[in-house]
Amino acid sequence: MLALLPPLAFLPPLIVLCPLAAATILLLSAGRMPAPATRVLAAGAVGLAAVLTLWLAVRFLSAPPPTHRLDVVLWHWLRVGGFDARIAFTLDPLSLVMMLVVTGVGFLIHLYACGYMRGDPDVARFFACMTLFVAAMLVLVLSSDLLCLYVGWEGVGLCSYLLIGFWYAEAANGAAARKAFIVTRIGDAALLCGLLLLATRAGGLDITMLLQPGQPGGPVAEAAAALLLGGALAKSAQVPFQIWLPDAMAGPTPVSALIHAATMVTAGVYLIARLHPLFLAAPTIMAATAVLGLVTLLLAAGSALAQTDIKRILAFSTISQLGYMFLALGTGAWGAAIFHLVTHALFKALLFMAAGAVILRVHHQQDIFHMGGLGRAMPGVFAAFAAGAAALAGLPLVTAGFYSKEAILQQAWHASPLLWAGALLGAFLTALYISRCVFIVFLGPVRTAPTGRTEASMAIPLAGLSVLAITGGLIEMPDAIAPVHLLFRLLAPVLGPPPAEGGAEGGAGLLLLTGALAPLAGIAMAWVLWRPRAGTAAPAAGELARAARAGWGFDAAYGLLLVRPFLALGWLNRRDLFDRVPDLLAAATRWGAAVLGRMQDGRVRRYAGWIAAGTVAALCLAVRP
Amino acid sequence: MILNAPFLLFALVAVWATFMVVTRAVAIHALLYLVVALLALACIFDVLGAPFAAILEVIVYAGAIMVLFVFVVMMLNLGRPDRLRENTWITPRTWVGPGILAALLLAALADALAMAPPDGGPVVVIDTRQVGLALYGPYVLMVELASFLLLAGLVSAFRIGRHIRGEDAP
Amino acid sequence: MTAAPAQALLLASMLFALGLLGVLVRRNLLFMLMSIEIMLNAAALAFVAAGMRWHAADGQVMFLMILALAAAEAAVGLAILLRLHAAGRPTLDADTGNRLKG
Numbered sequence: 001m002l003a004l005l006p007p008l009a010f011l012p013p014l015i016v017l018c019p020l021a022a023a024t025i026l027l028l029s030a031g032r033m034p035a036p037a038t039r040v041l042a043a044g045a046v047g048l049a050a051v052l053t054l055w056l057a058v059r060f061l062s063a064p065p066p067t068h069r070l071d072v073v074l075w076h077w078l079r080v081g082g083f084d085a086r087i088a089f090t091l092d093p094l095s096l097v098m099m100l101v102v103t104g105v106g107f108l109i110h111l112y113a114c115g116y117m118r119g120d121p122d123v124a125r126f127f128a129c130m131t132l133f134v135a136a137m138l139v140l141v142l143s144s145d146l147l148c149l150y151v152g153w154e155g156v157g158l159c160s161y162l163l164i165g166f167w168y169a170e171a172a173n174g175a176a177a178r179k180a181f182i183v184t185r186i187g188d189a190a191l192l193c194g195l196l197l198l199a200t201r202a203g204g205l206d207i208t209m210l211l212q213p214g215q216p217g218g219p220v221a222e223a224a225a226a227l228l229l230g231g232a233l234a235k236s237a238q239v240p241f242q243i244w245l246p247d248a249m250a251g252p253t254p255v256s257a258l259i260h261a262a263t264m265v266t267a268g269v270y271l272i273a274r275l276h277p278l279f280l281a282a283p284t285i286m287a288a289t290a291v292l293g294l295v296t297l298l299l300a301a302g303s304a305l306a307q308t309d310i311k312r313i314l315a316f317s318t319i320s321q322l323g324y325m326f327l328a329l330g331t332g333a334w335g336a337a338i339f340h341l342v343t344h345a346l347f348k349a350l351l352f353m354a355a356g357a358v359i360l361r362v363h364h365q366q367d368i369f370h371m372g373g374l375g376r377a378m379p380g381v382f383a384a385f386a387a388g389a390a391a392l393a394g395l396p397l398v399t400a401g402f403y404s405k406e407a408i409l410q411q412a413w414h415a416s417p418l419l420w421a422g423a424l425l426g427a428f429l430t431a432l433y434i435s436r437c438v439f440i441v442f443l444g445p446v447r448t449a450p451t452g453r454t455e456a457s458m459a460i461p462l463a464g465l466s467v468l469a470i471t472g473g474l475i476e477m478p479d480a481i482a483p484v485h486l487l488f489r490l491l492a493p494v495l496g497p498p499p500a501e502g503g504a505e506g507g508a509g510l511l512l513l514t515g516a517l518a519p520l521a522g523i524a525m526a527w528v529l530w531r532p533r534a535g536t537a538a539p540a541a542g543e544l545a546r547a548a549r550a551g552w553g554f555d556a557a558y559g560l561l562l563v564r565p566f567l568a569l570g571w572l573n574r575r576d577l578f579d580r581v582p583d584l585l586a587a588a589t590r591w592g593a594a595v596l597g598r599m600q601d602g603r604v605r606r607y608a609g610w611i612a613a614g615t616v617a618a619l620c621l622a623v624r625p
Numbered sequence: 626m627i628l629n630a631p632f633l634l635f636a637l638v639a640v641w642a643t644f645m646v647v648t649r650a651v652a653i654h655a656l657l658y659l660v661v662a663l664l665a666l667a668c669i670f671d672v673l674g675a676p677f678a679a680i681l682e683v684i685v686y687a688g689a690i691m692v693l694f695v696f697v698v699m700m701l702n703l704g705r706p707d708r709l710r711e712n713t714w715i716t717p718r719t720w721v722g723p724g725i726l727a728a729l730l731l732a733a734l735a736d737a738l739a740m741a742p743p744d745g746g747p748v749v750v751i752d753t754r755q756v757g758l759a760l761y762g763p764y765v766l767m768v769e770l771a772s773f774l775l776l777a778g779l780v781s782a783f784r785i786g787r788h789i790r791g792e793d794a795p
Numbered sequence: 796m797t798a799a800p801a802q803a804l805l806l807a808s809m810l811f812a813l814g815l816l817g818v819l820v821r822r823n824l825l826f827m828l829m830s831i832e833i834m835l836n837a838a839a840l841a842f843v844a845a846g847m848r849w850h851a852a853d854g855q856v857m858f859l860m861i862l863a864l865a866a867a868e869a870a871v872g873l874a875i876l877l878r879l880h881a882a883g884r885p886t887l888d889a890d891t892g893n894r895l896k897g
Contacts (some may be wrong), residue, residue, distance in 0.1 A: 604889045607825075608818050609726065616729050623737040629802075636806045643810055643833055647817035652825055659829055662810075666836055668857075673803060673847045677856045678839075685862055687843055689868050690832070697873045698825070701887075710886060715820045723819030727812040734808035741801045745848045751855060759852035760859065767856070771863040778867025782874040 009072045011056045012089045018049040020135035026128035035123050039114040042127035045112045049215035068493035082203050090144035094494040098141035101345045105262045106134045108461035109195025112353050113254035115457035133159035137263050146195050146205035156264045157184050164251040174246040183244040187234020196229030217281040225282035232268030236322045239296040243554050245319055249311040254355030261318050261352050262345035269325045269341050273334045290330025294422045297323025308539045308546035309366045310355050313437050324408050333411035335488045336496040339476050340404035346472045347391035351463035354385035361450040376444035376452045384441045384462040389438050391469040396516035403473030409515045412497045424518050436530045444532030463486035480509045517553040632672050639665035652698045652713035663687040674748040677756045803844030811837035824887040828872045835865045
């Protein structure tokens with residue numbers, strides 16, 4: 001029986017192949033496939049990938065290889081001089097966790113999308129992009145070569161662009177897609193430069209080789225780390241690149257849930273965690289990561305507090321939570337960052353899908369101030385959204401978000417109390433804005449009457465993720481509550497041993513208590529401010545609220561500082577200076593043609609003259625070479 | 626360079642007659658000069674030891690082909706206006722470009738003659754028998770080709786000249 | 796006389812250059828045809844001179860070929876000339892040949 005099992009090395013490529021094959025079939029079918037077949041193919045492929053991943057995880061964990069990693073070299077991509085790039089996968093605990101998230105959450109979201117996209121004429125294109133995205137993301141997390149990883153990195157960026165602009169008939173969606181693509185492209189360019197720098201220094205991009213101990217530090221290492229950080233910041237929508245993510249909500253809600261909440265935007269976190277020895281060699285970049293993460297988390301939380309569009313609230317919340325992860329990365333808490341990545345993927349996907357269910361029921365109304373009292377009409381969705389919101393807020397003890405956020409707060413305290421204080425303020429704000437959303441949308445008087453009912457294909461993922469969002473944190477707990485360290489111990493071969501929870505037992509307990517009180521305070525304050533009242537609720541007016549709603553003016557500033565000058569430059573160069581050179585060539589050719597053309601004027605004597613001239617020239621050459 | 630009196634004489638006649646052909650305004654004068662040139666050339670052939678070629682030059686060239694030209698000139702019915710027109714067409718300016726070109730060609734050819742092979746001893750007369758043997762020996766295929774060429778010339782001349790008066794032209 | 800091809804070839808070159816001059820200078824097709832005959836003769840002279848130098852009959856064989864070529868050329872050329880004359884171009888101007896039609 002054991003002999004019949006495929007070797008372990010066979011599984012990772014197979015898992016990547018499942019969604020890739022589905023994407024290929026869907027793309028080649030060009031929309032001629034009936035919609036039910038499309039749904040079955042897409043969800044089935046991703047579901048198969050999820051099942052295979054689970055199986056792989058079971059086999060890998062029950063009998064881990066001695067080095068806790070499994071290398072699968074598919075083929076040599078290019079070998080130029082000393083540079084050698086391979087298409088190769090490495091399965092280790094970190095990529096396994098990422099695979100579980102990508103395929104697991106991905107499958108649930110595909111299932112949800114089957115219901116959400118019902119009736120859309122372009123459902124084949126949608127699922128083709130979605131499955132292609134899953135394949136690219138799997139390549140990203142599995143690659144053992146940074147060049148191969150870059151393929152996945154660009155692949156997810158492409159799918160993101162295609163899916164944000166999915167409803168391309170509206171110009172605004174196309175603009176949002178372009179914005180996302182261009183902003184992340186800036187980071188991609190930085191990442192590429194970083195890769196080239198690493199390749200020139202180390203002679204290759206194999207991750208294992210790059211991370212060997214004893215790599216020289218110094219300015220080159222700092223520069224490489226800074227460039228990699230630039231790529232990660234843009235992909236993960238951190239300050240100063242955060243502006244694309246709120247606009248990316250123009251895409252369908254499953255896209256927001258999968259790409260712009262659960263998986264793609266966490267690629268930056270994964271990249272830094274994967275390459276953390278490079279960052280350890282560059283302390284200033286680490287510090288910059290932490291500070292940028294903190295700034296992002298506070299700014300985005302502030303913006304989320306003033307938004308009126310439910311999806312934009314969640315988008316800013318995503319940026320803010322990614323800020324937590326970067327804060328953790330900056331303080332060296334790789335495990336905590338990955339832990340928060342996992343729990344965030346669970347509860348944010350849940351929140352987006354619940355929000356999508358709400359939006360479908362209230363006729364594509366997205367303004368929370370036109371919703372209200374929906375809790376009575378759709379208790380199931382309310383429960384799911386509440387579970388997600390509680391996890392996001394970090395409701396103590398009973399939610400996943402609490403444990404992951406606690407881990408980050410602990411690390412931040414050890415790194416710098418100032419960072420801890422900022423993170424704590426962020427936790428408070430998080431609880432405040434998501435409670436505001438819950439109270440306004442689900443409680444109080446009904447403003448838009450919901451119709452229809454939520455499909456089973458949408459309800460099942462909601463239920464599943466609700467359970468995970470509540471219990472997902474139990475795999476990793478602080479010592480003060482229970483000494484459970486499943487995740488950190490699993491990741492230890494990759495990310496190093498988990499940091500000891502230093503300090504006295506009492507100090508840790510006090511930290512824990514403070515961390516638990518902040519969300520509670522936020523929820524309480526939200527109740528005071530936005531508890532259900534008679535009469536109409538209205539978004540806050542005032543300068544501060546306006547600035548927060550506009551994302552603190554980053555868009556306007558970039559428009560003024562970058563876009564306008566660029567457009568002006570383009571206007572100045574509208575005749576395209578550089579085209580003049582080829583134009584010159586063309587003019588010379590045309591002139592020459594005119595001159596030569598005059599030889600062909602149809603006069604026999606001229607022809608004879610030219611023949612004679614040519615003969616004389618040839619003769620001169622032949623006689624006196 | 627060994628100058629041979631008959632050769633030199635005939636060469637001077639040939640060049641002079643040819644120059645007259647190129648410069649005449651009256652077609653029949655030019656034709657007669659051309660006949661003179663061809664006859665001079667025939668004499669040169671004989672001096673060069675090619676009596677068969679010389680006889681053919683007289684019979685076929687100066688005889689048959691030139692008579693063809695004369696017939697055509699007669700059919701064209703040329704007169705005074707044609708002569709005047711020729712004089713207006715040949716202005717001094719029109720000589721400049723072709724003159725330079727022809728001079729260049731002559732210079733290049735003369736220059737090339739510096740590489741001419743050394744003399745081959747006294748002239749040996751190659752008589753008709755030798756020419757005939759060569760013609761129907763190694764060159765028989767070329768004779769066939771020449772016959773094709775003449776046939777083609779015949780057919781096309783017939784086709785072109787068929788409706789010369791335009792009576793039954795389509 | 797010794798078989799010295801240089802003089803004969805020089806004469807051939809001169810005749811050829813004169814013929815070329817005629818082709819380029821004259822506008823009347825009849826004179827152009829005559830000039831072409833001169834050029835063909837010059838080429839024939841070159842062949843005969845070469846045959847003299849090598850004491851071979853090949854030169855005269857080639858002369859015969861040129862004779863055939865000249866005959867065919869004269870026949871076709873003169874037929875075209877007559878045709879042009881009959882078709883309303885009595886000037887036989889070669890420079891208006893680019894306006895031929897049909």
